[in-house]
Amino acid sequence: MSKRDYYEVLGVSRTASSDELKKAYRRCAMKYHPDRNPDDATAEASFKECKEAYEVLSDDSRRRMYDQHGHAAFEHGMGGGGGGYSDDMGDIFGDIFGNIFGGGGGGRGPRRGADVGYVMELSLEDAVAGIEKRIEIPTLDSCAKCKGSGSADGKLHTCNTCHGRGQVRIQRGIFSMQQACPHCGGRGQSIENPCGDCHGQGRIEGSKSLQVKIPAGVDNGDRIRLSGEGEAGPAGSPPGDLYVEVRVREHEFFQRDGDDLHCDVPIRLGQAALGASIRVPTLGGDVELKVPAETQTGKVFRLRDKGVQSVRSRRPGDLYCRVVIETPVNLTNEQRELLQKLETSFTGEHASRHSPRSSTFMDGVKGFWDRMTSS
Incomplete structure (x- = not known):
């Protein structure tokens, strides 16, 4: 089956920028990652397909070659650094066509x-x-x-079954095909005095x-x-x-997304309302994060270059800190009284000034029930 176009695999245009390629790869990798799809061979194949596409398109020189020659750029030794592709394709073609037509892999030499x-x-x-x-x-x-020969005395003899060819022809109805000689295992030579250590296997x-x-x-x-x-x-x-x-x-604190890291940072109610300077951990040590006054829970702060340094581009990713406001627990009587006074101060005609989201929510609920009762 022919390979799909790499741009189609990632779902991007042929003019996609490096950032667009990176985002598309992340979406694809997260969707098909084996950890998220255990025992799903189709998802694993899609994950490998995405990874292969991104490895080519994220490299400027390889991308230019792919745009010019397509998948053929990495077959039969083309492409310089793309040895992994030519080796794999060569093995596949050698195995298939060598066995069918009796070429034994042509000039490929002994099977590795x-x-x-x-x-x-x-x-x-x-x-x-x-x-x-x-x-x-x-x-x-x-x-x-026996130095890998399989022979105790180093003597190898031409196989009498395949006559040294390493393959035999089998006729099945109108079809004739070649396969490895069952007597010598495709070597073309037989051993009369097998090595005692490896029993003639050479390994x-x-x-x-x-x-x-x-x-x-x-x-x-x-x-x-x-x-x-x-x-x-x-x-x-x-x-x-x-x-x-x-x-x-998995890490107890950070979640990784490509070269970026994500984490939740708990803060107190007073810190969110009044603003605060807090210390947050990074993989390189603690850093200061300034939380402005009136910060709402779920607010995400970006710390540039505090993520992972890419193994390919060597550019560092970012750290995204999501603040989560914690409800205070184990309150003393004095703290309860202070919170009660604070809560009481929010009542009255100007209460909506202090809780804009809550007021908007309640207005939406009221409008919803008005529409329900009028329909």
Whole structure:
């Protein structure tokens, strides 16, 4: 199935600005994120599609190439830094057309080892600041005794079933197709004296410890590729890659939206009414937030550059503080009397001056009931 146009995936025009692309990606990512759609393969595919589209269009050079050549810009080695795309497409075409027409992948050489995935959980602080962590992964390593050949004496013989081609032709009715030789596993060579350590497989199960450097600013779903750290390939062929996928744990105070952070800041009634200067936490330490007089609950204040520094653009996001007025509890008798006096002072003909939203609400309710009784 052909890929959808990247602009269509994000729902933006071809002249969309970088900010418009960023907002569109956030909407798409939040809608389809696997954490919000557990066990939903369709949503996961849509999330990956959005991520791929944004990674290309958010990069100016790659976007120019895409606008000029479309998806072909990242196939067959075009596109310079887009190696991930050409590698993946090459593997797909090699597997399909090589097996059908007997080409064995053409000049691609021996089949490489499998890629390995590893999920790394991080705190928000570590994801924002970057970190180096050592991980332990199970893997298939090349057998040291036979050096990956699978043969105890190093002697390999031409397979009698496929005659060294590595593939056999199977006739099914009017269809004829090629598949890997079941006798030699596609090697084209057979082993008469298998290695005792790997039993002729050329690989043995093992594990290895790796130091992984996570760059600052990573987010959920970001992947770090470690070339050649996957499983060893069969018959001494090149190893696959290791992909470390980042999962960021929920934070007790901050919620992340791309490069921006959001938080709720509780304030007292008096602070909201009279104004106050309060300290609010950021990932870089406490900062001062000035709350003007007569601030209403739900008011959002923006602290520029106090969010997350983007792993791609290196520009910091912002911190959005939403103030929430707390109802006082555990009052003393004196505090109760003071609040009662304050409440009493709000009554009378000028009470609406002090509670404009409440007055507007009550007027709306009265108008609603008047319309109901007159209909």
